[in-house]
Amino acid sequence: MDPIVVGITGGSGALLAQRAVDQLLASDVPVALACSAAGRMVWQEEMDEPFGAALERWRRSSLFTTYAVGELKAPIASGTFPTAGMLVVPCSMNTLAAIAHGLSDNLIRRAADVTLKEGRKLVLVPRETPLSAIHLENMLALARMGVTILSPEPAFYLHPQSIDDVVAFIVGRALNALGVPNALPDHLRYQRRSE
Ligand SMILES: Cc1cc2nc3c(=O)[nH]c(=O)nc-3n(C[C@H](O)[C@H](O)[C@H](O)COP(=O)(O)O)c2cc1C
Numbered sequence: 001m002d003p004i005v006v007g008i009t010g011g012s013g014a015l016l017a018q019r020a021v022d023q024l025l026a027s028d029v030p031v032a033l034a035c036s037a038a039g040r041m042v043w044q045e046e047m048d049e050p051f052g053a054a055l056e057r058w059r060r061s062s063l064f065t066t067y068a069v070g071e072l073k074a075p076i077a078s079g080t081f082p083t084a085g086m087l088v089v090p091c092s093m094n095t096l097a098a099i100a101h102g103l104s105d106n107l108i109r110r111a112a113d114v115t116l117k118e119g120r121k122l123v124l125v126p127r128e129t130p131l132s133a134i135h136l137e138n139m140l141a142l143a144r145m146g147v148t149i150l151s152p153e154p155a156f157y158l159h160p161q162s163i164d165d166v167v168a169f170i171v172g173r174a175l176n177a178l179g180v181p182n183a184l185p186d187h188l189r190y191q192r193r194s195e
Pocket residue numbers: 008009010011012036037038039041042045091092093094095096127128129
């Protein structure tokens with residue numbers, strides 16, 4: 001299978017990024033990762049596992065490749081390199097604005113631009129609250145281009161018991177949107193409540 005490109009940016013929610021990469025590799029999906037400087041900074045603020053330790057862990061998989069965010073010569077910067085789509089998780093409003101306006105001055109933005117121009121699946125997990133008109137207009141522009149805007153909102157109707165449930169649900173939905181099968185754990189799949 002072609003790799004899924006994962007971009008980690010400086011929105012809050014590093015847990016979502018950690019879970020997404022873990023789950024893709026556990027599902028035997030190759031991952032090509034790039035993380036912005038702000039993505040690393042927020043990760044260090046939010047996570048128990050240092051970013052370097054996560055990279056070391058993921059590198060043990062032959063399915064995992066990582067590129068520096070300034071590495072504009074990386075394969076994922078070119079449309080001729082085949083990929084199975086791209087996930088930006090979490091997606092900062094900064095990166096969201098750049099993608100919406102076709103800016104490609106770092107590897108995450110360029111890879112997103114390539115994903116769009118090649119007509120591949122692009123899934124963004126934007127994180128900000130409240131949202132300004134600028135944020136909403138950028139999201140609308142992207143949605144109109146076929147981008148999936150998957151905001152990290154809990155499925156209250158599934159009665160999540162923990163942050164882990166919330167994270168598993170959002171990541172599962174994001175991976176489903178990229179065509180990764182069985183991404184949601186059984187207990188987080190929709191079931192009609194008995195009367
Ligand atoms: C602890 C922390 C949390 C942040 N959370 C958010 C957030 O939820 N959403 C957002 O758009 N920006 C957030 N930011 C600001 C971004 O990191 C900042 O705009 C940065 O320039 C984004 O760069 P990038 O898009 O290249 O990753 C946060 C910054 C810090 C330090």
